[in-house]
Amino acid sequence: MKFLEIDSNILVVNSMLMMNSFIQVLGDYFLYFIAKDYAGKEGGIICLGLSIFSRRMNEIYGKTLTNTPEAIFCLVGLYYYNRLKSKFDKNMILMTLAISMAFLIRSSSLIGWIPLAIIKIASSCDFFTSILQSGVMVAFPAIFLSFVTDCISYGTLTVP
Numbered sequence: 001m002k003f004l005e006i007d008s009n010i011l012v013v014n015s016m017l018m019m020n021s022f023i024q025v026l027g028d029y030f031l032y033f034i035a036k037d038y039a040g041k042e043g044g045i046i047c048l049g050l051s052i053f054s055r056r057m058n059e060i061y062g063k064t065l066t067n068t069p070e071a072i073f074c075l076v077g078l079y080y081y082n083r084l085k086s087k088f089d090k091n092m093i094l095m096t097l098a099i100s101m102a103f104l105i106r107s108s109s110l111i112g113w114i115p116l117a118i119i120k121i122a123s124s125c126d127f128f129t130s131i132l133q134s135g136v137m138v139a140f141p142a143i144f145l146s147f148v149t150d151c152i153s154y155g156t157l158t159v160p
Helices: 009-053 055-063 067-081 090-105 113-123 126-154
Strands: none
Touching: 009 055, 009 067, 067 090, 090 126, 113 126
């Protein structure tokens, strides 16, 4: 918005809320499928219904503009984690991208993924290679793109 010179206060505030709404829908979508994997279709519907109609969940999601996307990207990462094979494929790429997005929002979100990576590596040494490849080909470019975008937006070298 800064580049297009349309960064008025009202547009900036509302664009964050709109983006947060899209991310919430993404989270509900993946929440349904994770719950469906573990509890069947009925369990997925019940879980989704509780998420959508819970007053407390909607208060939390609507008011925490960093916790919500971080949690949802971790949820997306878990969805693809459950589908991993010991090769660098679409599931590995999408999981790594989701983890990278959560990391860019809050770096401490990476902590929970370390034991999960160790579990996968312990199950098959081939996971080590695919995780390393995913870090180089997905995580580092995503983090670098964020770094460049921040530098351009702030007009100075910045490392959040």
